[in-house]
Amino acid sequence: MTPTPSSPGDQRGQRLAALFLLGVLLFNYPLLQLFARDGTVLGVPLLYCYVFCAWAALIGLMALVVERRNPAE
Amino acid sequence: MLTGGFIVVASFAYVGLLFAIAAYGDKRADAGRSLIANPYIYALSLAVYCTSWTFYGSVGRAASGGMGFLAIYIGPTLMAALWWFLLLKMIRISKANRITSIADFVASRYGKSQLLGGLVTIIAVIGIVPYIALQLKAISTSFNIILQYPSVAMPGKSGAQLFIGDNTFYIAMLLAAFTILFGTRHLDATERHEGLVAAIAFESVVKLVAFIAVGLFVTYGMYNGFADLFQRANDNPRLHALMAVGGDAGSYTSWATLTLLSMFAILFLPRQFQVAVVENVNERHLNKAIWLFPLYLLAINIFVLPIALGGLLHFPDGGVDADTFVLTLPIAQQQAWLALLVFIGGLSAATGMVIVETIALSTMVCNDLVMPVLLRTPGLRFAENRDLSRWLLGIRRGAIIGILLLGYLYFYLAGEAYALVSIGLISFSAVAQFAPAIIGGVFWKGGTRLGAIYGLAAGFSVWLYTLLLPSFAKSGWLPITFLSQGAWGIDLLKPQQLFGLQGLDEISHCLFWSLFVNGGLYVALSLLRRPDAAEHTQATLFVDASKQSRVSGSRFWRGSASVNDLLALLGRFLGPERAREALAAYAQQRGAAALEALPADANTVHHTESLLTGAIGSASARVMIASVVDEEPLGIGEVMHIIDEASQVLAHSRQLEQQSRELEAATYQGTPECQPASARTGSTQG
Numbered sequence: 001m002t003p004t005p006s007s008p009g010d011q012r013g014q015r016l017a018a019l020f021l022l023g024v025l026l027f028n029y030p031l032l033q034l035f036a037r038d039g040t041v042l043g044v045p046l047l048y049c050y051v052f053c054a055w056a057a058l059i060g061l062m063a064l065v066v067e068r069r070n071p072a073e
Numbered sequence: 074m075l076t077g078g079f080i081v082v083a084s085f086a087y088v089g090l091l092f093a094i095a096a097y098g099d100k101r102a103d104a105g106r107s108l109i110a111n112p113y114i115y116a117l118s119l120a121v122y123c124t125s126w127t128f129y130g131s132v133g134r135a136a137s138g139g140m141g142f143l144a145i146y147i148g149p150t151l152m153a154a155l156w157w158f159l160l161l162k163m164i165r166i167s168k169a170n171r172i173t174s175i176a177d178f179v180a181s182r183y184g185k186s187q188l189l190g191g192l193v194t195i196i197a198v199i200g201i202v203p204y205i206a207l208q209l210k211a212i213s214t215s216f217n218i219i220l221q222y223p224s225v226a227m228p229g230k231s232g233a234q235l236f237i238g239d240n241t242f243y244i245a246m247l248l249a250a251f252t253i254l255f256g257t258r259h260l261d262a263t264e265r266h267e268g269l270v271a272a273i274a275f276e277s278v279v280k281l282v283a284f285i286a287v288g289l290f291v292t293y294g295m296y297n298g299f300a301d302l303f304q305r306a307n308d309n310p311r312l313h314a315l316m317a318v319g320g321d322a323g324s325y326t327s328w329a330t331l332t333l334l335s336m337f338a339i340l341f342l343p344r345q346f347q348v349a350v351v352e353n354v355n356e357r358h359l360n361k362a363i364w365l366f367p368l369y370l371l372a373i374n375i376f377v378l379p380i381a382l383g384g385l386l387h388f389p390d391g392g393v394d395a396d397t398f399v400l401t402l403p404i405a406q407q408q409a410w411l412a413l414l415v416f417i418g419g420l421s422a423a424t425g426m427v428i429v430e431t432i433a434l435s436t437m438v439c440n441d442l443v444m445p446v447l448l449r450t451p452g453l454r455f456a457e458n459r460d461l462s463r464w465l466l467g468i469r470r471g472a473i474i475g476i477l478l479l480g481y482l483y484f485y486l487a488g489e490a491y492a493l494v495s496i497g498l499i500s501f502s503a504v505a506q507f508a509p510a511i512i513g514g515v516f517w518k519g520g521t522r523l524g525a526i527y528g529l530a531a532g533f534s535v536w537l538y539t540l541l542l543p544s545f546a547k548s549g550w551l552p553i554t555f556l557s558q559g560a561w562g563i564d565l566l567k568p569q570q571l572f573g574l575q576g577l578d579e580i581s582h583c584l585f586w587s588l589f590v591n592g593g594l595y596v597a598l599s600l601l602r603r604p605d606a607a608e609h610t611q612a613t614l615f616v617d618a619s620k621q622s623r624v625s626g627s628r629f630w631r632g633s634a635s636v637n638d639l640l641a642l643l644g645r646f647l648g649p650e651r652a653r654e655a656l657a658a659y660a661q662q663r664g665a666a667a668l669e670a671l672p673a674d675a676n677t678v679h680h681t682e683s684l685l686t687g688a689i690g691s692a693s694a695r696v697m698i699a700s701v702v703d704e705e706p707l708g709i710g711e712v713m714h715i716i717d718e719a720s721q722v723l724a725h726s727r728q729l730e731q732q733s734r735e736l737e738a739a740t741y742q743g744t745p746e747c748q749p750a751s752a753r754t755g756s757t758q759g
Binding site: 012013016017019020023024027028029032033040042043044045047048051052055056058059060062063066067 | 140143144147150151153154155157158298299300301303304307316325328329332360361363364367368371375378
């Protein structure tokens, strides 16, 4: 299927590209630095907790994008 | 209980189980009920990415570099989001052109260039050798450690002689034997190994289960959960630093470099190309893999830092190598069964990598390096040989043994000086050199063979100089002054501070310079000269691969041939019977009554070439086809004309699609005058 601007496949691609950009921001310098300080969440260091939570959330969003049934399909 | 004999028997039993799974997978494939035709197996087979590096090395890395090790898994997660564009396209291109290796992919893109195929093969083999050495080191170390059970002792610096008397040599040769049995039992024109993929997916499950079992044991058995473990680590000033990315534990620059490096690795490592592209059964499986594979990476990493902290707390005097914590912690706690499970898990991680990687590399060595030379050496009259299919298998088997021997030699020469992860990063940096030629190649029609050849060669040379040679210098096989004073004592040529560039770690330093010259030459030389007809044809096939009306390769060909010649040619590489079957199936597909009734037109020649490409690679296939077919080369003008025509058809069909959609929309509105919207607005204005 040729991806035209309105086709469901292309919509999915755009969403995934946006998630990629989000991921690049989430896992790089300024944001990581924000969490690189003392403090714990339920006994787990802040940065460790942040990285894994953000990672899990990103995967969850990716799953949502590719698995969601598109009514147009 | 854990005597040497028992461990050896357990290891062989495990490998036997793998063979059983592979045999079952092959049997199901022959029966047409594929075992691997589902997205879960596909995602698990992609996890061949996790090797001993992940299983043993990550903990070692975390024990000195804190959270930095995670970048190697964040990168592939980010790339997975881009698979939708990049990997999907690579799969489609490879299926349409019967591409079976990354060397063939690059060679095919730039006008089926044998030179380029050979260059990519050499880079891949030399680049991957350290990575294979890493696996050998991990297996031999873990074997020597578990032998000491129940005491925890580091194997001393091996004073073993080269080859005979060195355990690692025997391990390397056993792995070669497994790989030959797994991968080269028969020759398949598509290079697909269903049974092997099933076994690899199983190995991925085993290594994940083993690693999580140790993680749970350390976190909840030896300590009271995450909070307790982190609390104790926090009280220790030395361990406190490991909770950060920046600061003492490594910089944000290294983090970003490793992320980028692993993004390239997940696409361009020969074994990843093999499982993700060549062994892909159905491109729809990619959908689930996009999130399942990152999920696997997340799961196998949750316990890395806890195990590293647990190990550092349990062995505070530093007498135990952190690369072995995964195994030494269960041993120190007298958990014999857990230790055995870990050993088997580590074996899974290492064997999976070695088997798939060497199969992928041996295909490349055979198709893109040895065959072109044999076919072109006039004195050999090799091309006139009647049955070459046995030769093909023989060359591949030889290549497998050769690659493992190289891995062993690297382990022997340089393996002791480095931790596991550092060895692996050397290989990742080599593979990253493929990025400009491949990413540029599938999105940019202007990239040319000249640019790709010089870019790759220059990037690879920089890699050799700034990473590989220094690894020999650090192990004492080159004078250490090479590192400290530069080649010939020239300060600016210090391999790890090239032209005075300081402040970067060695990997970032190499990646910057190598990609700078690689990408720079690729773009500059591509812009300097126009691509020739063959390059232009292939560029169009690759870049426009996802478009609906595919520009077929056979349109770019004109000439005459006979079906019998084609059949004879195919028979020499596939065996006469298989060749006949393949062409007969094609005749049926085209509606010809029998094989003899098949017209020897452009489509038939093109189909034969693609069958041959599966067996010997695109560049050699091109040469062989040209030897039996009278061809008239197309000029660049004609190629451009065909492409123009095709894109006009495409634009036209899009226009039609658009119009019919507008019409449909107008009808749905239910307005009394069922006119397209554009016509209506036009009339009110007029």
